[in-house]
């Protein structure tokens with residue numbers, strides 16, 4: 001263990017096996033290692049943005065077992081917004097100060113290809129300065145398959161329609177066996193990585209998620225991070241890594257044991273240490289709870305996502321994020337936890353230090 005700690009303190013890259021061993025460290029000791037890295041890069045700054053999540057449809061051709069968002073027997077309320085509705089939400093959010101719309105949908109085979117791209121074009125026309133973060137690699141794979149397009153064609157259409165960056169969703173866990181058990185039929189791990197690589201090669205940026213706390217083990221998490229680290233070495237296009245804590249309600253995945261706060265914080269800290277080439281580690285409060293996200297600031301996380309305004313995906317599975325958070329409350333919470341709230345744009349340029 002001493003050698004691994006020495007490596008971490010010397011900013012040397014650690015292996016998957018060394019990352020795994022770090023889980024054996026006492027939580028506070030591990031947290032301190034991650035916190036030192038965070039402090040060197042960002043001091044006491046904690047980043048967030050003023051954003052609006054839009055989830056335009058929950059009708060999905062896929063059947064991921066962990067999902068509580070898509071319309072199924074357990075959640076029988078299918079919807080698909082009209083273009084007008086989507087654009088009005090974006091316009092209103094922009095007027096209220098949002099700098100970004102984060103648009104993620106289920107894989108709806110009935111709305112047509114243009115519904116997606118027209119919504120982006122109309123938002124850009126109505127609010128040219130509003131950053132559009134839209135279409136996960138899973139959605140891009142779905143659109144390519146459904147409409148017989150190549151990934152390149154979908155990515156080019158995104159850029160033509162005004163999409164600025166890609167969210168990190170759909171990564172789940174890259175291990176193929178676990179993936180088969182939780183989201184068989186969705187974009188494969190190799191395809192997910194290829195789509196992000198192609199996006200980065202267009203000079204664009206994206207994020208990367210990892211869904212953890214279900215049937216994966218610690219090795220699967222490290223191996224997941226390793227695939228991201230390898231791609232990042234090639235493209236340098238990931239802004240943030242976002243470990244998403246599995247939400248347990250209203251889905252079809254049977255999970256015996258749920259994560260402890262100790263395990264969540266250790267995973268954040270190890271992500272900070274292991275992912276030496278991804279600038280930001282985000283504690284996405286919608287899945288970790290705001291309280292744990294605030295503590296995570298001392299375990300390597302430098303970003304708390306944003307005010308969100310409205311959220312349908314995680315809240316369907318039990319998260320307390322349906323109505324987002326007020327800006328003043330968000331800023332106060334960060335300040336009261338001893339950190340400096342810094343509003344950023346979607347690409348991590350600093351906009352305002354509170």
Ligand code: SF4
Nearest residue numbers: 060062064067070106
């Ligand atoms: S996670 Fe996404 S792709 Fe999977 S069932 Fe839910 S909405 Fe569909």
